[in-house]
Amino acid sequence: xxxxxxxxxxxxxxxxxxxxxxxxxxxxxxxxxxxxxxxxxxxxxxxxxxxxxxxxxxxxxxxxxxxxxxxxxxxxxxxxxxxxxxxxxxxxxxxxxxxxxxxxxxxxxxxxxxxxxxxxxxxxxxxxxxxxxxxxxxxxxxxxxxxxxxxxxxxxxxxxxxxxxxxxxxxxxxxxxxxxxxxxxxxxxxxxxxxxxxxxxxxxxxxxxxxxxxxxxxxxxxxxxxxxxxxxxxxxxxxxxxxxxxxxxxxxxxxxxxxxxxxxxxxxxxxxxxxxxxxxxxxxxxxxxxxxxxxxxxxxx
Amino acid sequence: xxxxxxxxxxxxxxxxxxxxxxxxxxxxxxxxxxxxxxxxxxxxxxxxxxxxxxxxxxxxxxxxxxxxxxxxxxxxxxxxxxxxxxxxxxxxxxxxxxxxxxxxxxxxxxxxxxxxxxxxxxxxxxxxxxxxxxxxxxxxxxxxxxxxxxxxxxxxxxxxxxxxxxxxxxxxxxxxxxxxxxxxxxxxxxxxxxxxxxxxxxxxxxxxxxxxxxxxxxxxxxxxxxxxxxxxxxxxxxxxxxxxxxxxxxxxxxxxxxxxxxxxxxxxxxxxxxxxxxxxxxxxxxxxxxxxxxxxxxxxx
Numbered sequence: 001x002x003x004x005x006x007x008x009x010x011x012x013x014x015x016x017x018x019x020x021x022x023x024x025x026x027x028x029x030x031x032x033x034x035x036x037x038x039x040x041x042x043x044x045x046x047x048x049x050x051x052x053x054x055x056x057x058x059x060x061x062x063x064x065x066x067x068x069x070x071x072x073x074x075x076x077x078x079x080x081x082x083x084x085x086x087x088x089x090x091x092x093x094x095x096x097x098x099x100x101x102x103x104x105x106x107x108x109x110x111x112x113x114x115x116x117x118x119x120x121x122x123x124x125x126x127x128x129x130x131x132x133x134x135x136x137x138x139x140x141x142x143x144x145x146x147x148x149x150x151x152x153x154x155x156x157x158x159x160x161x162x163x164x165x166x167x168x169x170x171x172x173x174x175x176x177x178x179x180x181x182x183x184x185x186x187x188x189x190x191x192x193x194x195x196x197x198x199x200x201x202x203x204x205x206x207x208x209x210x211x212x213x214x215x216x217x218x219x220x221x222x223x224x225x226x227x228x229x230x231x232x233x234x235x236x237x238x239x240x241x242x243x244x245x246x247x248x249x250x251x252x253x254x255x256x257x258x259x260x261x262x263x264x265x266x267x268x269x270x271x272x273x274x275x276x277x278x279x280x281x282x283x284x285x286x287x288x289x290x291x292x293x294x295x296x297x298x299x300x301x
Numbered sequence: 302x303x304x305x306x307x308x309x310x311x312x313x314x315x316x317x318x319x320x321x322x323x324x325x326x327x328x329x330x331x332x333x334x335x336x337x338x339x340x341x342x343x344x345x346x347x348x349x350x351x352x353x354x355x356x357x358x359x360x361x362x363x364x365x366x367x368x369x370x371x372x373x374x375x376x377x378x379x380x381x382x383x384x385x386x387x388x389x390x391x392x393x394x395x396x397x398x399x400x401x402x403x404x405x406x407x408x409x410x411x412x413x414x415x416x417x418x419x420x421x422x423x424x425x426x427x428x429x430x431x432x433x434x435x436x437x438x439x440x441x442x443x444x445x446x447x448x449x450x451x452x453x454x455x456x457x458x459x460x461x462x463x464x465x466x467x468x469x470x471x472x473x474x475x476x477x478x479x480x481x482x483x484x485x486x487x488x489x490x491x492x493x494x495x496x497x498x499x500x501x502x503x504x505x506x507x508x509x510x511x512x513x514x515x516x517x518x519x520x521x522x523x524x525x526x527x528x529x530x531x532x533x534x535x536x537x538x539x540x541x542x543x544x545x546x547x548x549x550x551x552x553x554x555x556x557x558x559x560x561x562x563x564x565x566x567x568x569x570x571x572x573x574x575x576x577x578x579x580x581x582x583x584x585x586x587x588x589x590x591x592x593x594x595x596x597x598x599x600x601x602x
Contacts, residue, residue, distance in 0.1 A: 118512055122577075138509040167509055180500040181510040185493060185518035191550035192489050193573035198550075199481040199543055203579050208439040208468055209482040210580055211419055213521045217486035220514045222577035225570035229563045236558055242500055243555040247548060249492035249499075254544040257537055262530045269526035272494035276423075276523035278504050279511055 004029040004060030006053070006075070008041040010120060011092050012066030013129025015162075016046035021131065024161040031056050040126040057082035062090065062154060069093040070230035073102045080108040088151040090115055090158065094178060094227075095234040096142040096171040110148040113155040114171060116140040116178070117164060122222040135163035142171040179238035184246060186220045186228055187239070193221030305330040305361035307354070307376070309342040311422060312393050313367030314430025316463075317347035322432065325462040332357050341427040358383035363391065363455060370394040371531035374403045381409040389452040391416055391459065395479060395528075396535040397443040397472040411449040414456040415472060417441040417479070418465060423523040436464035443472040480539035485547060487521045487529055488540070494522035 003025040005012040012030075019025035030047030032038045038050035056063060057079055065072050065079075072091050079089055080103060089112045093099055096114050103109050119137045121128060139159035144152045159166050169177075196218070200206050210218075232239055256264040304326040306313040313331075320326035331348030333339045339351035357364060358380055366373050366380075373392050380390055381404060390413045394400055397415050404410050420438045422429060440460035445453045460467050470478075497519070501507050511519075533540055557565040 118510060120512070120514070122514070137513075140510070165509075177501065177503075177506045177510050180497055181507055182512045182515050184496065185512070185515040187551065187554050188489055188493050189514075189518055190570050190573040191547060191554055192486060193576035194550045194569060195485065195543060195547045196481055197572070197575060199546060200478060202478075205478045206482055206576075206579050208466075209419060209441070209478050211421070211483045211486070212438075213421070213423070213490075213524075214483050214486040215580055216517045216520050217490055218576055218580075219517050221570075221573040223514075223570070223574075225567045225574065228570060229567045232558050232566055233561070233563050236561075240555060240559055242496060243551065243558070245500060246492060246496045247551050247555065249495045250488065250544065250548050250551065253488050253492060254541060254548065257533050257544070258541055260534070260537075262534050265533055266526045266530045268495060269491050269522075269524070269529060271498070272491040272522040273524075273526065274498060275494035275507075275519055278507050279516055279519075 001025065001061040002027040002029065002059055004031060004051070004056035004063045005047060006031045006056065006063060006065050006079075007067035007071075008032040008037045008046060008126050009066065010124050010128040010133075011117075012064065013041055013044065013046040013126045014119075014131070014133040015064055015066065015092075016041065017129055017131050018134065018162055019158075020045070022161045024158065029056050029060055037126050044126055044129065046126055046129055053079070054082065057087075060087065062088050062158070065089065065091040065093070068224075068227045068230045069095045069099060069234055072099055073234075076103055076112065077106055080106050080112060083108065083111060085111060085148075087111060088113065088148075088154045090155050092117055094183070094231050096140075096174045096178075098234045100143050100146070100171045109146060111151055113144065113147045113151050114142040115155055115159070116142070116174065117159065117162070118182075119164075122219055124224045124227070132163075134159075137164055138167050139164040140167050140169050140174055142169055142174050144168055175235050176238050179235050179242050183231055183235055183239055184242045186223055187232075187243060188246065189218055189220035189223075190228075192218050302326065302362040303328040303330065303360055305332060305352070305357035305364045306348060307332040307357065307364060307366050307380075308368035308372075309333040309338045309347060309427050310367065311425050311429040311434075312418075312420075313365065314342055314345065314347040314427045315420075315432070315434040316365055316367065316393075317342065318430055318432050319435065319463055320459075321346070323462045325459065330357050330361055338427050345427055345430065347427060347430055354380070355383065358388075361388065363389050363459070366390065366392040366394070369525075369528045369531045370396045370400060370535055373400055374535075377404055377413065378407055381407050381413060384409065384412060386412060386449075388412060389414065389455045391456050393418055395484070395532050397441075397475045397479075399535045401444055401447070401472045410447060412452055414445065414448045414452050415443040416456055416460070417443070417475065418460065418463070419483075420465075423520055425525045425528070433464075435460075438465055439468050440465040441468050441470050441475055443470055443475050445469055476536050477539050480536050480543050484532055484536055484540055485543045487524055488533075488544065489547065490519055490521035490524075491529075493519050 028047040029051045041047045117139045119134045329348040330352045342348045418440045420435045
């Protein structure tokens with residue numbers, strides 16, 4: 001089929017690579033507000049043609065929105081206004097409730113499937129695109145009952161072609177869980193980077209003393225401010241809720257240490273260790289992909 | 302030379318593997334308070350013989366302390382009391398000032414070299430040991446002027462044989478920088494795990510929605526509570542200092558989001574992005590080791 005990828009960054013570009021390689025897309029149209037991204041995407045063979053949004057809406061069987069969630073809310077109604085009931089639109093955003101609300105009463109609402117593939121990196125732009133970014137991760141489809149059955153089928157076919165496991169979730173529920181398990185870790189990482197940058201004036205010390213653990217913990221602080229600002233805005237209340245608890249937990253460690261209550265810190269850390277068991281299966285999965293050493297090396301200091 | 306490794310966990314065991322492979326140690330003695338660790342270490346060829354501390358102190362040219370920093374303070378004076386001026390003792394702990402103070406007036410103080418190889422993983426025990434754990438990381442040597450020149454040379458020779466770059470630092474200075482750049486990231490990670498475990502009751506949701514970014518950020522929460530409790534205790538004031546700033550930074554994000562000040566969050570995130578440039582060289586180094594994809598894949602959600 002003809003697939004139009006709107007937004008030729010990490011996600012859109014990686015979709016372009018995999019969907020050509022696995023034969024899902026016979027023809028890949030690319031749309032990007034930045035001309036240089038379109039040209040880079042062509043060079044990197046992420047897409048076959050750069051087109052404008054109108055052309056994409058006329059010629060694509062499936063349109064994939066891989067842009068910041070704020071831009072999605074702006075663009076989605078416009079796209080639904082230009083397509084026919086034989087076409088399908090799928091978004092890839094990290095938030096779902098507001099995006100779904102934004103087209104609630106649109107006559108072609110049923111052609112839209114709201115999705116969130118749990119994959120990505122801290123890098124952005126066409127050069128960040130790479131093969132197999134999505135495989136073995138979860139693809140969340142939200143509010144599928146509001147989408148046409150054939151549109152949902154197309155979405156499922158897409159994610160299966162990327163070797164993703166599909167999970168169905170209510171949009172509000174998705175946003176709550178995403179705040180708890182995913183969005184919060186970006187803020188903890190940005191805050192850690194700001195702390196170290198303010199405290200540690202010597203870049204050489206940061207570089208030399210940065211343990212693999214620190215590198216791993218601060219990695220998300222390299223993420224795109226634009227993309228994450230949109231996520232904070234759309235998932236504000238869930239994020240505030242989890243941020244308040246996070247501050248409490250850091251403060252708890254702080255107070256236990258201040259009071260020399262090292263039995264207390266021990267108990268907290270032993271509880272926290274539990275996360276390892278829960279993520280283990282995933283760990284083993286990644287280990288099977290040969291990531292164990294890279295994932296493990298350097299992180300004790 | 303004959304090397305005694307005291308503490309046959311991740312660090313001691315990995316030293317055993319590399320020091321045999323690179324020919325630095327002709328004979329590897331192993332000491333561990335837990336009998337099963339000694340037996341596992343023999344099975345895994347981390348050491349050649351299990352001996353008691355007395356034998357190690359009699360027969361080893363070089364003694365390597367790879368135990369929690371609290372235990373080091375207990376054991377180090379005892380070891381210095383049993384060795385001669387022809388032997389050298391080296392510790393591998395994450396804190397340095399208190400350890401150095403603990404032997405300040407010991408007649409054989411000069412035989413001790415205080416060191417901190419910046420390498421490790423979140424795993425512990427003999428089974429966690431692996432080759433090349435140390436290579437291309439920094440090895441910090443503290444207060445070398447208090448150690449005998451030949452003892453420092455031995456330490457330098459050891460770290461060079463592991464392909465580490467050697468950095469000299471005052472012990473108090475080391476502890477400050479280690480708190481800022483390394484220790485804090487363990488607390489931010491433990492606190493994140495506790496937050497998610499309290500908020501997210503569904504283990505399936507944690508597993509499915511855990512982005513690579515979350516896995517990366519929370520990875521250190523699997524670390525050993527015993528080892529880290531000792532570090533908090535010995536580096537208390539530096540840690541409290543950086544924890545207070547960290548809480549401020551998380552709170553700042555919280556307040557900016559609460560006030561819908563998304564220009565403000567954008568500015569903070571753009572500042573935080575700077576950490577990427579500083580760590581970049583290391584990133585490229587790891588990339589050269591083929592870790593880029595594993596390090597990068599999955600972390601956007």
